Amino acid sequence: MNIPRSNNPRIVIIGGGFGGISLAQKLQKQEVQVVLLDKNNYHTFQPLLYQVSTGGLEPDSIAYPLRKVLIGYDNFFFRLAEVTEIIPERKMLQTTIGELSYDYLVPATGSETNFFGNTELEEHAMAMKSIPQSLNLRSLILENFEQALLTDEYHERDALMNFVIVGGGPTGVELAGALAEIKKGILPKDYPDLDTRRAQINIVQGGERLLDAMSEKASEKAEEFLEKLGVQVWKNVRVTGYDGKTVRTKTDLTFETATLIWAAGVKGATIKGLDAKELIAGGNRLSVNEFNQVIGYPDVFAIGDIACMQSDDAPARTSHDGAASYPTGTKLGR
Numbered sequence: 001m002n003i004p005r006s007n008n009p010r011i012v013i014i015g016g017g018f019g020g021i022s023l024a025q026k027l028q029k030q031e032v033q034v035v036l037l038d039k040n041n042y043h044t045f046q047p048l049l050y051q052v053s054t055g056g057l058e059p060d061s062i063a064y065p066l067r068k069v070l071i072g073y074d075n076f077f078f079r080l081a082e083v084t085e086i087i088p089e090r091k092m093l094q095t096t097i098g099e100l101s102y103d104y105l106v107p108a109t110g111s112e113t114n115f116f117g118n119t120e121l122e123e124h125a126m127a128m129k130s131i132p133q134s135l136n137l138r139s140l141i142l143e144n145f146e147q148a149l150l151t152d153e154y155h156e157r158d159a160l161m162n163f164v165i166v167g168g169g170p171t172g173v174e175l176a177g178a179l180a181e182i183k184k185g186i187l188p189k190d191y192p193d194l195d196t197r198r199a200q201i202n203i204v205q206g207g208e209r210l211l212d213a214m215s216e217k218a219s220e221k222a223e224e225f226l227e228k229l230g231v232q233v234w235k236n237v238r239v240t241g242y243d244g245k246t247v248r249t250k251t252d253l254t255f256e257t258a259t260l261i262w263a264a265g266v267k268g269a270t271i272k273g274l275d276a277k278e279l280i281a282g283g284n285r286l287s288v289n290e291f292n293q294v295i296g297y298p299d300v301f302a303i304g305d306i307a308c309m310q311s312d313d314a315p316a317r318t319s320h321d322g323a324a325s326y327p328t329g330t331k332l333g334r
Contacts, residue, residue, distance in 0.1 A: 001100055003077050006033040012093065012100060014083050014271070015108035016043050016066045019304030023106060024070055033075045037095065039082040041066055044131055050171060052134040054178040059131045086273030088297055104299050107274065107286065111266035111305040114283070124244045125262040128171065137261065144258050145187070149194055159256040161199040164247050166239045167263035168205030169213065173222050175261065176203045180229035201231045202255060206238045206264070268306040283308070
């Protein structure tokens with residue numbers, strides 16, 4: 001990787017998200033060598049991915065070059081690479097551009113979409129965890145409206161203009177609101193020869209309320225706001241499958257749609273080598289102590305969504321679907 005040897009300890013950070021960047025900034029005045037690895041050469045401001053998906057923002061509005069974020073830092077090196085395996089007994093990383101040794105390792109790889117083992121949903125549903133995925137979703141939405149113009153079959157036209165969002169968390173709620181605003185203000189102008197009033201936005205939540213991690217008042221206000229925008233809210237409904245045309249649920253409720261957006265959960269983006277079962281907590285996260293040190297590995301510290309730090313004050317809780325939910329480790333940089 002053409003990284004010079006140093007008498008200072010080498011700290012390798014995997015991931016240029018909020019956690020990875022914040023840690024690198026904290027270390028800039030320490031006597032250490034910092035190496036940041038990421039499969040992209042830009043940082044993504046993920047909270048606004050839904051705006052890219054719906055055309056409210058262009059990708060460069062939420063992406064910023066990693067090298068510019070940390071420009072001028074001494075003993076800092078960035079390499080565009082994907083880590084394929086961690087070999088902790090050798091304190092070595094295998095990457096797409098070669099091997100790299102470390103003195104201390106900090107996985108900050110964040111999270112990825114969790115389909116809970118449902119391969120059919122993974123194949124046909126649209127995710128929204130990266131800029132490329134958001135652009136794919138934007139393209140699909142526009143293509144579906146173009147196709148709706150070309151068909152004379154009302155049932156097919158309605159399916160092309162029917163959007164189903166699975167997951168009533170912040171991502172699902174924000175996306176549903178953005179789509180409803182597009183339906184009201186943009187589609188009638190862009191598609192004057194299409195009856196866009198027939199477009200439907202559905203948000204499906206497996207629990208009893210939207211935004212169930214927030215206060216009940218916030219949930220009520222969010223649901224009230226979405227319904228005023230024309231969004232149909234379905235609660236206590238769990239999606240079980242989607243074949244590209246029909247969304248199936250645990251009840252007799254079905255949806256005919258060409259666009260299913262999956263925002264129903266995430267899991268830690270783990271890397272081979274630290275994925276032993278005894279080290280993984282709920283949601284595919286690495287168990288860490290109060291210093292964000294991965295249990296069983298004194299030289300590895302996980303931060304952000306990849307880490308799970310449990311305590312008496314922040315124990316695991318059970319979600320609506322019976323799965324355990326765990327606090328993420330956030331000592332450094334979220």
